[in-house]
Amino acid sequence: MKKTLLFISLILLLLPLQAQKTDSLRIANARWQIDSLNGFVLKQKHFDRKNCLGSNQFVAIVEIPASSPRRLAFAYSAQRTPTSTLARRHGALAAINGSYFDMQLHNPICYLRIDGKELGINTPQASDSLHRKYYQYGSLALSGGRPVIFVPDSARLAERRLPDSNIMTAGPLLIHKGRVVPLRNDRTFVTQRHNRTAIGIRDDGTVLLVTIDGRTRQSEGLSLPDLTRLMRYLGCRDALNLDGGGSTTMYVEGHPNDGIVNHPSDNGRYDSGGERGVSNCIVVK
Numbered sequence: 526m527k528k529t530l531l532f533i534s535l536i537l538l539l540l541p542l543q544a545q546k547t548d549s550l551r552i553a554n555a556r557w558q559i560d561s562l563n564g565f566v567l568k569q570k571h572f573d574r575k576n577c578l579g580s581n582q583f584v585a586i587v588e589i590p591a592s593s594p595r596r597l598a599f600a601y602s603a604q605r606t607p608t609s610t611l612a613r614r615h616g617a618l619a620a621i622n623g624s625y626f627d628m629q630l631h632n633p634i635c636y637l638r639i640d641g642k643e644l645g646i647n648t649p650q651a652s653d654s655l656h657r658k659y660y661q662y663g664s665l666a667l668s669g670g671r672p673v674i675f676v677p678d679s680a681r682l683a684e685r686r687l688p689d690s691n692i693m694t695a696g697p698l699l700i701h702k703g704r705v706v707p708l709r710n711d712r713t714f715v716t717q718r719h720n721r722t723a724i725g726i727r728d729d730g731t732v733l734l735v736t737i738d739g740r741t742r743q744s745e746g747l748s749l750p751d752l753t754r755l756m757r758y759l760g761c762r763d764a765l766n767l768d769g770g771g772s773t774t775m776y777v778e779g780h781p782n783d784g785i786v787n788h789p790s791d792n793g794r795y796d797s798g799g800e801r802g803v804s805n806c807i808v809v810k
Contacts, residue, residue, distance in 0.1 A: 545754065548577065548578055548754065548758065549758045551572070551576060551577065552577065552755065552758045552759070553758065555570050555572070556570070557569065557570045558570065560777075562618070562619075562777070563595075563618060564589070564593040564594050564595040564618075565587055565588060565589040565590075565593055565595050565618070565619065565809060566586075566587070566588040567585070567586070567587055567588075567619075567777055567780075567786065568585070568586040568588060569583075569584070569585045569586075569786065570583070570584050571583045571743070571744070572584070573743075578747060578751045578754065578755065579751075580718065580745040580746075580747075581742065581743055581744055581745055582737060582738070582744050582745065582746075582747070583737070583738040583743065583744040583787065583788060584735070584736070584737050584755070585735070585736045585775045585786045585787045586733055586734065586735050586759070587619045587621070587733070587734040587775065587777070587809065588731060588732075588733055589731065589732040589733075589734075589809065590730075590731050591729055591730030591731055591732075595618065595670075595809050595810065596667075596669070596670025596671065596809075596810055597667055597670050597671070597672055597732070597807055597808070597809060597810075598615070598617075598639075598667065598670065598691070598807075598808050598810055599623065599637065599639045599667070599691055599693055599805060599806075599807060599808070600612070600614070600615045600617070600620070600623075600639075600805060600806050600807075600808050601633075601637065601639055601644050601804065601805045602631075602803075602804060602805070603631065603632075604631055604802075605626070605628075605631045605801075605802030605803055605804060606802050606803065607774070607800045607801065607802050607803070608620050608621065608622045608772075608774040608775075608776055608800065608803055608806045609774065609776040609783060609784050609785055609800060611803075611805075611806050611808070612776045612778070612784070612806065612808055613778075613784075615808050615810070616810065617776070617778065617808035617809055617810055618777070618778050618809045618810065619734070619775070619776060619777045619778065619808070619809040620774075620775070620776040620806050620807060620808040620809065621722050621724075621734045621735075621736060621767070621774065621775050621776075621806060621807050622722055622767065622768055622772045622773060622774045622803045622805075622806050622807075623637075623693055623695070623767055623768065623803065623804070623805040623806045623807050624637065624645075624693050624694065624695040624767055624768055624804075624805060625660060625695065625768045626645075626768070626803060626804030626805065627804075631804055632645060632804065633645025633646075633804050633805060634647070634648040635647055635648075635660070635661050635693070635694040635695055635696075636661070636664070636677075636682075636684040636692060636693070636694035637692070637693055637694070637805055638684065638689070638690065638691060638692045638693075639690075639691055640690055640691065641690045643685070644805075645804075645805075646681075646682060647661045647681045647682065647684075647694060649681060654681065655680065655681055656679050656680065656681055657677070657679060657680075657681045659696065659697060659709055659712070660695065660696045660697060660714070660766075661677075661681075661694055661695070661696055662676065662677065662679075662696045662697055662698055663676070663677070663694065663695055663696035663697060663698030663699075663765045663766070664676070664677040664684065664692060664693070664694045664695075664765075665692070665693045665694075665695070665724065665765055666687070666689040666691065666692050667689070667690075667691040667692075668689070670810070671730070671732075672724060672726060672732055674698070674701070674724070674726060674763040674764070674765050675701075676698060676701060677694060693805070693807070695765055695766065695767045695768065696765065696766060697709075697715070697749065697766055698764075698765055698766075699723065699749070699752060699753040699756055699764040699765065699766055700725070700753060700756055700757060700761055700762065700763055700764040701763055702762065702763065703762050705753055705757070706753075708749050708750060708753070714749075715748065715749045715750075716748050716749075716750075717748060718739060718745050718746035718747055718748055718751075719739045719740070719746045719747070719748075719769050719770050720736070720737060720738055720739035720740060720746050720769045720770050720771065720772075720773035720789075720790055721735075721736070721737045721739065721746065721747050721749075721752045721766065721769040721773060722735070722736050722737075722766075722767040722768060722769050722772070722773045722774075722775075723735045723752060723756060723764055723765060723766050723767060724764070724765050724767065724807065725756045725759060725761030725762075725763065725764040725765075726761060726762055726763045726764075727760045727761055727762055728760075728762045731760075733756075733759060733761060734775070734807065734809070735755075735756070735759070736773050736774070736775040736786075736787045737752065737755070737773070738773065738787050738788045738789075738790065738795070739769075739770070739773070739790060740770075740771075740790040740793075741788065741790060741793075741794070741795040742795075743788075743795040744788065744795065749766060752766060767807075768803070770790075771789065771790050771791040771799070771801045772801050772803050773787065773789060773790070774787060774789045774800050774801070774803075774806075775787045782797035783797070785797040785800060789801060
């Protein structure tokens, strides 16, 4: 009896590891739809039969090699504007939505600096105005259009001391210098499946802009632990979660559906018509 219980316990311990290995291979060996574009690659895959991290998923990736002449920039609008519209306004080849914002007031609620101009700060908590909220613990700086993901100081306004001309704060930070960053487990924002947008960087300098659709039967979305695993499977040394949910949008110039690659969910349907107006985005130029 004891041997049987020990065997069952061992199997239960090994099952999550086997599932992770299976997911990793399934994602790495997937037959992605690949479009080689001007200095970057667009990869898309619909994982059905609940065979990607235990659920149906649609994943879209803009992959920019380190050798590419393409560069990133931040785009901002004082009035919430769809990512695709912001992208076209800035002559972008591709774009994803950026960091968090106030739906009613339209303003960024995480730090945002573009070309040296401060456009948003980290909004405080009612109980603690000195430190930052849990989704403000990851920052992205652009140096010559190439991204650097880093851990900001815990002081709420610490970004003001940084010399970089272009900074966007978001979070949570998922992976930093190859190490998985622990996540809170007391927030449904973290533990439940939602649409997700993320940026990652591989060891060789390749940049990944990633969207995962959610809130539909065809693509159920990911928890943040699952998003972390996905970014690891994609080979990221650093990875930062951005605004998600109904904001999650990927745009690629010349793509069908007015350039909208994924299935934004604000209309409740699995199509290209549910794009939400956002405050800011990351564009490829």
